[in-house]
Each structure stands twice: as C-alpha cells, then as structure tokens.
Amino acid sequence: MKNKKMKLINYLIVVLLTINSIYGQEIPPISVYTSKDYNAENQNWGISQATDKHVYIANNKGLLEFDGASWRLYSSPNETIVRSVKAINDKVYIGFYNGFGYWQKNNQGVLEYTSLSSDIDLLEDEQFWHIETLEGWVLFQSLQRIYLYNLNTKEFKVVQSESQITSMYKVRGSIYYQDHQKGIFKLEKGISKLVTKSDLVIKHDVIAIYDIDNKLVFVTTNKGIYYLDDDLLKPWNELLNKKTKDYTFYSSIKLLDDGLVLGTISDGVIIVNKAGSILYVINHKKGLTNNTVLSLFQDVDQNIWLGLDDGVNTIDINSPFKVYKNASGVLGTVYASVVKNNILYLGTNQGLFYKKNNSEDDFKFIENTEGQVWTLKTIGEDLFCGHNLGTFLVKNNKATLIGNVMGAWKIEELSPNTFIQGNYTGLYVFEKQLGKWNLKNKIEGFNISSRYFEFLDKHTIFVNHEYKGVYKLLVNEDYTKVSNVAIIGSIEKGIHSALLKYRGEILYSYKKGVFKYSLKEEAFVKDDILSTYTSPENYNSGVLINMQSENKLWGFSKKNVVYVEQGELSAKPIINRLSIPFKLRKGISGFENICKVSQDKYLIGTSNGYITLKLNDVNQNKWSQVVISQIKNATLTGNSKNVNLLEAGVFDNGENNFEFICSVPVFNEFSQVEYQYQLEGLSNVWSQWKSSGNVLFENLPFGTYQFKIKAKVNGVLTSNTATYAFKIAKPWYISTVMLFVYLLIVVAFSIFMHIMYTRHYTKQRERLLAKKQREFEMEKLENEQKLTLLENEKLEADVEVKNKELAGSTMNLIKKNELLNNIKDELLKGEQKNINTVIKIIDKNLNHTDDWKVFEEAFNNADKDFTKKIKELHPSLTSNDLRLCAYLRLNLSSKEIAPLLNISSKSVEVKRYRLRKKMNLENDENLTDYILKI
Numbered sequence: 001m002k003n004k005k006m007k008l009i010n011y012l013i014v015v016l017l018t019i020n021s022i023y024g025q026e027i028p029p030i031s032v033y034t035s036k037d038y039n040a041e042n043q044n045w046g047i048s049q050a051t052d053k054h055v056y057i058a059n060n061k062g063l064l065e066f067d068g069a070s071w072r073l074y075s076s077p078n079e080t081i082v083r084s085v086k087a088i089n090d091k092v093y094i095g096f097y098n099g100f101g102y103w104q105k106n107n108q109g110v111l112e113y114t115s116l117s118s119d120i121d122l123l124e125d126e127q128f129w130h131i132e133t134l135e136g137w138v139l140f141q142s143l144q145r146i147y148l149y150n151l152n153t154k155e156f157k158v159v160q161s162e163s164q165i166t167s168m169y170k171v172r173g174s175i176y177y178q179d180h181q182k183g184i185f186k187l188e189k190g191i192s193k194l195v196t197k198s199d200l201v202i203k204h205d206v207i208a209i210y211d212i213d214n215k216l217v218f219v220t221t222n223k224g225i226y227y228l229d230d231d232l233l234k235p236w237n238e239l240l241n242k243k244t245k246d247y248t249f250y251s252s253i254k255l256l257d258d259g260l261v262l263g264t265i266s267d268g269v270i271i272v273n274k275a276g277s278i279l280y281v282i283n284h285k286k287g288l289t290n291n292t293v294l295s296l297f298q299d300v301d302q303n304i305w306l307g308l309d310d311g312v313n314t315i316d317i318n319s320p321f322k323v324y325k326n327a328s329g330v331l332g333t334v335y336a337s338v339v340k341n342n343i344l345y346l347g348t349n350q351g352l353f354y355k356k357n358n359s360e361d362d363f364k365f366i367e368n369t370e371g372q373v374w375t376l377k378t379i380g381e382d383l384f385c386g387h388n389l390g391t392f393l394v395k396n397n398k399a400t401l402i403g404n405v406m407g408a409w410k411i412e413e414l415s416p417n418t419f420i421q422g423n424y425t426g427l428y429v430f431e432k433q434l435g436k437w438n439l440k441n442k443i444e445g446f447n448i449s450s451r452y453f454e455f456l457d458k459h460t461i462f463v464n465h466e467y468k469g470v471y472k473l474l475v476n477e478d479y480t481k482v483s484n485v486a487i488i489g490s491i492e493k494g495i496h497s498a499l500l501k502y503r504g505e506i507l508y509s510y511k512k513g514v515f516k517y518s519l520k521e522e523a524f525v526k527d528d529i530l531s532t533y534t535s536p537e538n539y540n541s542g543v544l545i546n547m548q549s550e551n552k553l554w555g556f557s558k559k560n561v562v563y564v565e566q567g568e569l570s571a572k573p574i575i576n577r578l579s580i581p582f583k584l585r586k587g588i589s590g591f592e593n594i595c596k597v598s599q600d601k602y603l604i605g606t607s608n609g610y611i612t613l614k615l616n617d618v619n620q621n622k623w624s625q626v627v628i629s630q631i632k633n634a635t636l637t638g639n640s641k642n643v644n645l646l647e648a649g650v651f652d653n654g655e656n657n658f659e660f661i662c663s664v665p666v667f668n669e670f671s672q673v674e675y676q677y678q679l680e681g682l683s684n685v686w687s688q689w690k691s692s693g694n695v696l697f698e699n700l701p702f703g704t705y706q707f708k709i710k711a712k713v714n715g716v717l718t719s720n721t722a723t724y725a726f727k728i729a730k731p732w733y734i735s736t737v738m739l740f741v742y743l744l745i746v747v748a749f750s751i752f753m754h755i756m757y758t759r760h761y762t763k764q765r766e767r768l769l770a771k772k773q774r775e776f777e778m779e780k781l782e783n784e785q786k787l788t789l790l791e792n793e794k795l796e797a798d799v800e801v802k803n804k805e806l807a808g809s810t811m812n813l814i815k816k817n818e819l820l821n822n823i824k825d826e827l828l829k830g831e832q833k834n835i836n837t838v839i840k841i842i843d844k845n846l847n848h849t850d851d852w853k854v855f856e857e858a859f860n861n862a863d864k865d866f867t868k869k870i871k872e873l874h875p876s877l878t879s880n881d882l883r884l885c886a887y888l889r890l891n892l893s894s895k896e897i898a899p900l901l902n903i904s905s906k907s908v909e910v911k912r913y914r915l916r917k918k919m920n921l922e923n924d925e926n927l928t929d930y931i932l933k934i
Contacts, residue, residue, distance in 0.1 A: 024331070025360060026322035026612055027280050029584075030287040031669035033066070033312040043081075044307030046131075047297035050087040052627070053665035055299065057307060058082040063094055063103060065111065066312075067629050068673070069663035069693040074103065074111050086131035086138070093138055095128025100140045100147070108642030109630040116149055120156055130168040134175055141168040146177060148190065157190055169209040171216065178206050184218075198233045200226065208252035210260070212236075212274060219252045219262065225276070237276025244270065253296040253304075255317070261304055263293025269306060271317070285327040288313055303667050316668040320617035321580065324609040331363060333588060334605030337595045338376040340383045344597060345394070346610070347373025352385055354397055357597055368392075369399045377411040379419060382437070384411050391421060391430070393437055403430060403439040409451040420479065422450030427461070429479050445482030446473055452499035454506050456517070462488075462506055464499035466590075470508060470524075490523030491515055496590035498542040502553050503566075509542035509555070533562040533575050540582050543592045556592040558582045559672055560715070561604065561613075578618060579672045579714035580604065580611065624664050625720045626675070626693075626711035632659040636699065649726040656700040656728050662693035664711045664718060674712050681705035702730045817899035859886050869934055874919050881918065884911050888931045 046058035057064040062075040063082050076082050080097035087093075091102040092111065099122070103111040123144055130141040140147040146159040146168060163181040170176075175187040176195065183197030184206065195216075200223060208219040215227040217236050224241030226233040235241050244262070247270070251263035258274035268283030268291045284291050288308065295307030304315040326332075332350035339345070344357040352369035355361045375386035385392040385399060386408030392399040407424030414420055417432040418440075426447045431440040448471065452464040461473040470491055474484040494510030501507070506517040508524050513531030515524035534540075534557040545554040553564040553573075560577040567574050585592070586607040593605045602613045633649075634640035634657045643649055643658075664673045674689040681703050695709070705728070710721045732738060824839055859866070870885055871877065877885070880901075887897045894908040901908065916927050 024324050024326050024363070024609060025280065025286070026324045027282055027286055028315050028317050028319050029321050029323055029668060029670050030282065031314040031316070031667065032287070032289055033071075033314070043294050043309055044312055045081070045083045045129075046085040046295045047305045047307050047312075048085045048087040048092070049297070049299045050092060051089060053300060055297075055305065055665075055667070056085050056087055056092050057312060058085040058094060058295075063092070063111070064312075066667075067627075067663035068665040068667060070629075070661060072111075074113070077101070077113060077115065083127055083129050084131045084140075086133065088133050088138065093131050093140075095131055095140050095142075097127055098122055098125070100128045100131075107644040107646045109628075109645050110642050117147075120147070132168060132170045132175060134170060134173070139168065139175060141165060141177065146175075146187075159187065159190070159192060166205050167207060169206075171209050172211050176209050180205075184209070196228060196231060196233065198231075200233050207249055208254075210254045212254070212258050219249060219260070221250070222248045225260075237272075240272060240276040240278065243278060251293055251296045251307075253298055255298055255304075256302060261296050261298075263296050263306065264291065265293075266291050269293050269296075269304075269315075271304075271315075282315065286325055287323070299667065301667065305667075314667050314669075316670065318617075319668065319670060320614045321670055322612045324612070326363075326609045329608060331609060333591075333607045334593065334610050335373055335591050336376040336386075336593055337597070337603050337605060337610070338378060338383070339595070339597050340378055340394075343397070344603075345376055345383070346605075347376050347385060348605075349373075352376075352387075352392075352394070352399060358601075364397070366394065366397055366399050368401070374407075374409055375411060377413075377419075379411075379413050380416055384419075386411055386421065391439075402437045403428065405439065405442075407449070409449070410453065412453070412455070414479075420453075422453050422463070424449050426450055427453065427463075427473075441480055443475055443479055443482055446471070446485060454499055454501045456506060462499060462517070464497060464508065465493070466495050466497045467493060469493040470499065488524065490521075494542065496541040496543065498544055500544050500546050502544070502546045503551070507544060509544050511536055511539040511542070514544070529573055529575075530564065533557065533564065533577075541589045541592055543590060545592075545594055547594075547596060549596065554594050556582075556585075561585075561594070577715045578613065579670050580613070581670075581672060584670060585611065624666055624711075624713050624718045626662060626664050626709055626718050626722050628660055628662050628707075628709065628722045628724055630661040631724060632661070633657065634659075643726075645724070648724075651726065651728050653702055653729050653731045656698075656702075658697045658700065658707075658726075660695040660697075660707055660709065660724070662695065662709050662711075662722065664693070664713060666713055671713055672715075675709055676711070677707065677709040679705055679707050700728055702728045817902065821899065821902075859889075866934065870931070873934065876918050877915075880911070881915055884908075884915055885931055888912075888928050889934075891928060891932065 044057050044059050044064075048056050050056065053068075055066045057066070059073075060081045062073050062079075063085065065072045065074065076094070076096045077099060078097065082094050082096045084095040085092065091104050093102045094100065099115060099117045101113060101115040101117060103113050106112050123142070126142045126144065128140045128142050132139045132141075136151050138149045138151060140149070143164050143166075144161055146165065148157040148159070150156075161179050163179055166178045166180050168175065168177040176184055177187070178184055178201060181202065182194070184195040184201050185192040186195050187193075200220065201218065204223050205221045206218050207221055210217045210219070212227075215229075215236075217225060217227045218233060219225050224244060225236040227236045247262070247267050248265040249262050250265050253261050255261065259279070260272050262270040262272070264270065268281065268286070268288050270278060271280040271282070272278050282288060288306070289311035290309050292309035293306050294309060297305040297307075299305060302318050304317050306313040306315065330350065331346070331353060332348040334346050334348050336347035337345065339357050342357045343354050346353045346363065349372050351371060352366040352373050353363040354366060355363045369385065369387060369392060372388035373385055374388070377384045377386070383394040385394050388407060390401050390405055391403035391408045391411075393402050403421070405423050405425070405428055409422040409424075411419050411421050419430050421428045421430060427443040427450050429440045429443065430437055446463070448463065448465055448468065450463045454462050456462060459475050459477070461475060463471045463473060465471070470488040470493075472486045472488055473482050475482050491508055492510070492512070494512070497508065497510035499506065499508050507527070507530070508515045508517070514527045514533070516527050517523075518525045533555045538557045538559055540558045541556050543556055547554060551566060555562045555564070559579070559581050561580045562578070563576050564573045565576070585604060587605060588607065595603050597603045597612070600614050600616045602615065604611045604613065628645060631643035631645060632640040633643050633651060633655050635654045636657060640659070660677070662675060666673055672691075673693070674691055675693045676686050676689050677695050678684075678686045679697060682697070682700065682705060689712070693709075693711070695707075704725075706723055706725045708721055708723050711718045729735070866889060867882055867886070870882065883901070884897065887900060894905045894912065897908045898905045901911075912927060919927075919930070921927060921930060
C-alpha cells in the first residue's frame with residue numbers, strides 16, 4: 001500500500017512538472033524600498049538625484065529624501081501630492097498642486113523650502129507634472145502651461161496651450177512638448193515650433209522622446225515606439241512593437257548605452273537595448289513591489305530607480321550578479337549544479353533539471369528523478385546524479401538508476417572505472433565493467449551516514465558526521481571491509497560542519513574555524529589564515545567547495561561568499577569576499593553550492609533558483625564616501641534640534657545628547673555597508689563595525705570632542721573619514737567666571753579667616769602667655785616656697801643639730817664645772833697644801849673665758865644673729881648680760897646657769913633681776929619668754 005502511494009505521489013509530481021513551464025530569466029538584482037521603510041504610501045511620481053548622490057522622490061505625502069541609509073519626508077507647503085521633482089546643483093525643485101518652488105539644505109543638513117510661484121498668477125487647480133532645466137532656465141509644466149524661470153535674472157516666461165500639454169521632454173539640448181490636439185512642438189528662444197502633427201501623436205499620448213542614432217524616437221502609451229523620418233513616424237522596431245502591443249507604457253528613460261527602460265501600467269518594467277531587443281521583463285513575480293511603474297530614473301551609478309504605485313525599487317542593471325527566480329516554485333531549492341557538454345544541470349529538492357547553458361530556454365525536467373538530488377559529479381564522459389532514491393547515470397538528458405541504495409551523498413573517483421560513494425548507511429563502491437556502471441559492494445564495518453569523506457592515503461579515509469564527529473577508517477586492499485574505526489579526538493563535532501581536501505591537505509571546517517590535518521601530530525590543527533574567512537558571529541555554514549579546475553576554495557558566511565586563491569608571489573592564500581549575504585541567497589544552511597558555468601561566470605544555488613556571478617565585473621565601490629547627513633542635539637528631557645554641520649559647535653552643558661546620522665549613498669541590495677566610529681575625548685578606541693549609520697551619545701561630560709566615522713562597502717573602506725568637532729561647556733557652577741568668583745571667595749575667606757585667626761590667635765596667645773606666666777610664677781613661687789621650705793627644713797635640721805650640739809656642749813660644761821666645783825668643795829675639806837695645788841689646777845681648767853668662746857661659737861651657729869638682734873634692742877647689755885641671755889635662750893634654769901658662770905644660783909637670780917631692769921621688762925613679763933621670742 002505504501003509503495004502504491006509513493007508511486008502515485010511521484011506520478012503526480014511528474015505530471016505537475018510536465019504541465020508547469022519552468023520559465024525563468026536571469027535578471028539584475030532588485031532592491032525593494034516599500035512604504036514601511038519611510039512611512040509613505042501610494043504613488044511615487046518622479047525621481048531625481050542631487051550632486052551629493054542623495055535621491056529625491058515626488059510622493060503622495062510630499063518630498064522623500066534617501067541617503068542610502070535612511071529616509072526623510074518633507075511635506076509640500078500646502079500638504080498636497082508632489083507630482084514632479086528635479087535636483088539641479090544644490091537645489092531640489094518640486095511641482096505640486098497650485099505651486100512650485102525649490103528645497104535647499106541649510107547648514108544643519110535639513111531642507112528648507114522657497115516658493116517660486118507665490119508671486120505669479122497660476123491657473124485654478126493647476127498641477128505641475130514635469131520639471132526640466134535648460135541653459136539657465138528651469139521649466140515647470142502643467143496641463144495648460146509651461147513656466148520658464150531664469151536662474152540668474154529670476155524672471156518668468158509662460159508658454160500657453162490652447163488645449164492640453166500632456167508632457168514635456170528635453171531632447172538634443174532643446175525642450176519639446178506635446179499639445180494634445182496639435183502635435184509635438186519644440187521651444188526655440190521661447191517660441192513654440194511645430195515638429196510633427198502626425199495622427200499618432202495627436203490621438204495618442206507620447207510619454208518620452210529620445211535621440212537614438214540621430215533619430216528622434218517617440219515612445220507612445222499603447223501604440224509602440226516610433227521614430228521621425230521626413231515628418232513621418234515609422235516603427236523603431238517592428239518586432240518590439242509586436243511583442244509589446246498588449247502593454248500600456250506610462251514612464252520611460254533612456255540609459256547611458258542608449259537602451260530604453262519602459263515602465264508599464266500593470267506589467268512591470270521592460271528593458272531593451274539600443275537595437276530594440278528585449279533584455280529583461282521584470283514584474284511582480286520577479287521581485288517588483290507591484291507592476292505599475294509611474295516614474296523611472298537612472299542614477300550616477302547607473303542603478304535604475306522605479307517609482308511604483310506603492311513603494312520604490314531599484315534595479316542594478318550593471319551588477320555582476322544576476323538572479324534566476326522560479327516564481328512557480330516548481331524548480332525548488334538548488335542543491336547541486338554542473339555544466340556538461342554545454343548543458344546546465346540543476347539538482348534540486350524537486351529533481352533534476354536541464355537547459356542549454358547561457359540561453360533563455362526554459363528548464364526541463366528529467367524523468368524518474370523526482371525527489372532530492374544531493375550531488376552531481378562527472379567522471380570522464382559520464383555524469384552521475386546522487387539522489388535520495390539512489391545513484392543515477394545521466395545520458396542524453398535521461399537518467400538511469402545504477403544503484404538503488406538510498407541517499408547518495410557524495411561521489412569520489414578512485415579510477416576511471418571505479419568510484420566510491422557516501423550514502424545514508426556508509427560507503428559503497430561502484431565499478432564500470434564492459435561499459436556499464438554497477439554497484440559492486442558495500443564497505444562493511446561502517447554504517448554511519450557519510451555525506452563528507454576524504455582519502456588521506458589509499459587505505460585511510462576520514463568521514464565527517466556533524467552530530468557524531470570525524471571518523472578515521474582503515475580499509476583493506478579491495479575496499480570491501482573497514483579494519484579499524486577511530487574517532488578523531490582533537491576536533492569537536494559541529495552542526496553544518498564539512499570535510500574536504502584542498503591542495504593535498506584535508507580540511508575540517510565548522511563554527512570555530514578551519515582546521516588542517518597534521519600527519520606529524522596525527523591531529524587537526526587550526527589554520528589561522530583560512531579561519532579568517534568567517535567569525536563565530538558571522539558563521540552560517542562550514543561548507544567549503546574545492547573548485548579544482550581553477551584551484552579556488554569557496555566558502556559561505558552570513559554576510560559573504562568567499563573564495564580563496566593562491567598568491568602568485570607568495571605561498572600565503574588570498575581571501576576574497578563577495579557581498580552576497582545569506583538573506584539574498586536564501587538557501588538552506590549546510591547545503592550551499594557553487595559551480596563554474598562559463599569562462600568567468602559562476603552559479604550559486606538558492607531556495608527558489610540561483611544567482612549567477614561574473615567575477616571579473618565585481619566592483620569594489622572605492623569611490624563611495626561616508627557623510628554626516630545630520631546631527632541632532634538635545635537636552636536630557638528637551639526636544640532635539642539640528643546642528644550646524646559646517647562649523648565646530650559649542651554647546652551648553654545641559655545640551656549633551658547627540659545623535660549622528662551618517663550614510664553612504666550606495667543603492668543596491670547586494671552591497672553591504674558597515675560603519676565604525678570613534679569619539680575622541682571620550683574614547684581612543686574605534687567601535688565595532690555595525691550596519692547602522694546612526695550613532696547616539698547620551699549625557700556626555702563637558703570637554704572637547706571630535707566625532708569620526710568611516711565606512712566600508714562590501715568589505716572595502718570608503719575613500720574618506722567624516723569628522724565633526726564640538727565642545728560641551730562646563731556647568732555654570734564650574735565655569736571660568738564662577739571659578740574666578742570661587743577663587744575670590746576663597747581668597748576673601750582666607751584673608752578673613754587669617755585676620756580672625758590672627759586676632760583669635762593673638763588673644764589666645766596672650767591668654768596662653770598670661771596663663772603660662774601665671775603658671776610659671778605660681779610654679780616659681782611654689783618652687784621658691786618648696787626651696788624655702790627645704791632650706792627652712794634644712795636650717796631647722798641644722799639648728800636642731802646645733803641645738804643638740806649646743807645643748808650637749810652646754811651640758812658638758814655644766815657637768816664639768818659641777819664636777820670641778822664638787823671636787824673643789826671636797827678638797828677644801830682636806831689638807832691645805834695639797835688642796836691648794838689641786839684647786840689651782842681646777843681653777844686653771846675652770847677657764848670661763850675659753851668655755852664661753854666655745855659656747856658662743858656653738859650658740860651663734862645654732863641661733864644666728866641672736867646676739868646681734870638683742871644687742872640692737874638693748875645696747876646697754878654687757879658681755880656678761882649677753883652670756884646670761886644666751887643661757888636663758890637655751891631655756892636653762894638658774895641652777896643650770898650657775899656652774900656656767902661659776903656663781904651661785906642665788907647670784908644668777910640677782911643677775912636675772914638686773915637684766916630685767918636693763919631690758920625694761922614689766923613685772924608680769926617673763927624674762928625667758930621674752931628672750932625666746934627675739
């Protein structure tokens with residue numbers, strides 16, 4: 001049942017492929033600019049380009065400006081539809097409902113409008129459909145008049161029509177126009193001169209007039225193209241008129257090579273060469289936004305601009321790339337391609353197709369090949385097709401199944417009569433015997449899907465499986481069995497990884513780079529040069545294709561298609577990048593493919609056709625320049641304002657938010673523009689490359705800055721670096737004036753503080769000095785007191801000692817005298833003779849004078865100045881009186897004094913009495929107490 005269902009499906013596919021004509025055409029790449037890009041809708045009535053390469057479009061909502069990176073919309077003065085536009089030098093002239101004038105950029109890069117029609121009388125409801133310039137005049141055409149404006153004198157002239165002016169043309173340095181009822185006229189010195197009044201131009205609108213091969217060629221709306229010959233209009237190319245008889249032309253331009261581009265109402269655009277042969281018919285199915293082409297323009301880079309009923313498209317007519325798009329989807333995704341015997345074969349997910357190479361023929365389907373075609377390989381004169389169903393031999397555009405093992409990935413030639421094939425279930429050997437190819441055997445011992453495999457030597461095979469890793473197989477002599485299987489541990493497995501041999505070396509490629517197998521290390525080692533063709537963030541697929549016929553290695557990344565070739569003077573490989581991003585290739589990652597289809601033409605498979613590339617025609621866009629279109633400045637919370645681009649700016653401190661709007665005027669979808677910027681004063685490091693030309697800086701600190709931006713187109717640097725210098729002022733509170741004020745305040749405060757401090761310090765110093773003086777004096781006094789006390793204590797101690805000595809001495813004298821007197825008294829009781837002798841001896845020792853001198857000296861040492869003081873008080877005292885006073889000073893009793901004076905106690909009392917009298921003491925006053933007080 002299942003097989004019957006599969007046969008039915010295959011049959012239906014064959015029927016579908018047979019019924020559907022796989023019609024296609026290789027056309028130049030189309031860039032699509034729709035309303036979502038610039039917030040404008042509906043018709044685009046005219047296109048022009050200024051000297052700075054900016055493109056201006058007359059649109060339903062106003063005037064559109066496109067700089068290659070961003071769109072800007074300027075509403076017409078009365079907010080009506082802008083019907084015509086013409087850029088002349090630095091002015092952009094426009095015509096709209098009831099008015100015309102020009103826009104001109106101010107120093108901020110913003111267009112400002114100046115009216116030319118406000119001072120002249122216009123007709124009611126007048127629309128201006130065309131603008132031309134000639135010999136210092138600008139001409140504005142409405143349906144009733146042509147207004148001529150002199151750029152030097154500012155004067156106006158008016159050409160009036162009695163009926164209707166359908167269009168105006170600039171040809172051969174003159175102005176022509178069509179009067180709907182009278183024919184074609186030419187303006188000579190402001191005078192209208194009839195050129196032709198053929199019925200063809202009276203009954204039908206002429207949308208354009210050209211000079212081609214010295215013939216005046218007229219393009220009509222629906223009657224074809226004619227040229228003027230002796231006042232007669234003859235078909236310019238009858239075959240072209242026949243092919244386009246069902247088209248209605250609305251717009252037209254002549255290309256630099258004298259070819260024509262014809263815009264239709266509902267069939268897109270037709271491009272013909274100068275001989276009148278149709279080169280391309282490009283419509284909605286082939287990539288246009290819609291089929292109504294209201295306006296056409298060719299810019300300085302020869303891009304063709306199409307103003308459509310909704311949106312804007314460009315066609316890069318001279319692009320080295322051409323796109324083949326199968327709108328019906330019958331062709332499918334192209335997985336493989338090859339040219340054999342001048343036949344181009346395409347292997348897709350729908351089957352195998354062919355057509356004559358470099359022809360406009362339709363692709364034809366080869367029967368029995370419906371399904372996935374994985375590979376196409378030529379060995380000698382034979383072409384093999386690796387298919388999901390097995391392996392086919394293709395001859396005479398017919399496919400014969402020679403091996404029914406499903407999933408034929410890759411075919412590698414072993415010899416002219418043998419090849420090995422990688423399949424879903426391992427490796428298989430095919431052999432040619434007696435002129436017929438057959439499956440010989442499976443190489444047993446390895447059953448893993450072998451999409452990528454390469455021979456290291458005759459019996460060593462590497463096989464890559466993106467989910468399992470890289471295997472190293474050892475096979476026997478006759479390729480029937482694998483004797484050893486090993487996983488290469490030096491390399492990681494990776495999705496969309498690939499394995500191939502290039503220049504005799506086995507390469508493994510995945511997201512971390514390209515690795516070469518080293519025989520010496522028996523491991524894969526990273527190749528730093530080849531690995532530069534992509535980066536982890538730019539990685540799309542590890543697929544590499546070795547184009548052995550010209551020794552080129554091709555690779556694919558998100559942004560580019562890359563080819564590597566060997567340098568002529570150096571062994572170092574040269575890496576070349578082609579701007580064909582993945583979003584334009586629209587293939588399936590891991591199944592990228594390319595083949596050479598002619599001398600310099602290559603074919604790259606996509607998801608609905610292919611792209612062809614002429615390598616020698618690749619232009620590096622070295623003439624492109626990056627410009628700063630506008631600079632917007634704003635405070636943190638305020639609205640933004642445009643900045644003067646022509647002079648260095650000085651901004652208040654609060655105006656520290658900047659947006660730089662930069663662009664490179666490159667207008668085709670295959671070109672990739674990247675920007676890199678630096679803000680000197682904030683950072684000395686350039687930014688990473690990015691696709692947007694808008695750069696925002698917020699809350700910049702005060703200082704001096706210089707913004708720099710450079711760009712590269714398709715990896716090639718532009719010829720300039722755009723710069724803008726500006727300065728952000730300091731905040732008012734740290735401005736120069738305020739700093740001076742702060743300095744004055746600091747100086748004044750310092751002086752004030754110095755004065756206050758000096759005063760305070762002086763007072764404090766005086767207080768401290770006084771305090772210290774007082775403390776010093778107190779300390780001195782205390783020290784003196786302590787010294788006095790110490791001296792007194794010492795004196796007292798000395799006095800005490802002296803007193804003790806005096807007392808001892810006195811007592812000794814007393815005792816001695818007492819003893820001697822006692823001895824004397826006792827001797828007097830004895831014999832006289834001996835007694836006298838002893839008494840003499842005693843009297844001799846009782847020398848009161850000597851004793852007194854000793855006593856006086858001791859007494860004076862103990863009580864200094866006593867004798868002097870009492871002598872001063874009582875000058876009448878005798879020496880005996882002074883001696884008695886000294887004894888009384890010692891507080892001796894009369895009994896103790898008597899021996900010292902060698903008198904009796906009673907005599908001492910008499911002496912005391914007499915002494916009182918001399919001292920004039922009162923009766924109640926004690927003599928001893930008086931003497932002690934002195």
